[in-house]
Amino acid sequence: MAKPDNRADNEVHLQNAIDNTMANINEAEDYLDEHADEISATDKQAIEAKNQRRRQSIQGFIEEKKDEANQ
Template sequence: MAKPDNREDNPARIQNAIDNTMANLNEAEEYLDEHADEISAVDKESIESKNARRKESINGFIAEKQDETNAQE
């Protein structure tokens, strides 16, 4: 028998994902600020690319959280 779909905690789980992604983004930006002159151009580009994807993910999480919140109302 399949478990019932319990989505009550989805907004909280999505917020947790937003918080974690923001923390990783901020940590990477701080690292670049402090060590940009010490790392290779390839590594710098890699970190910048990851941060761009993190920003896209955050925007997606925010939209998903809004959808979940609206669905619960």
């Protein structure tokens, strides 16, 4: 038998995802600040691109959290 769909804590999980993703962005930016002169331009560009994808994910999490709050 399938488990019932329990969405009671979805907002909490989404907020955790937002917080963790922000922490990853900050960690990557700190790394770039400290080691930008030691890494290749390709690696730097890859980190910046990944952070951009993380920011897009955060926007998706925020929209999903808004949807959950309205239900």
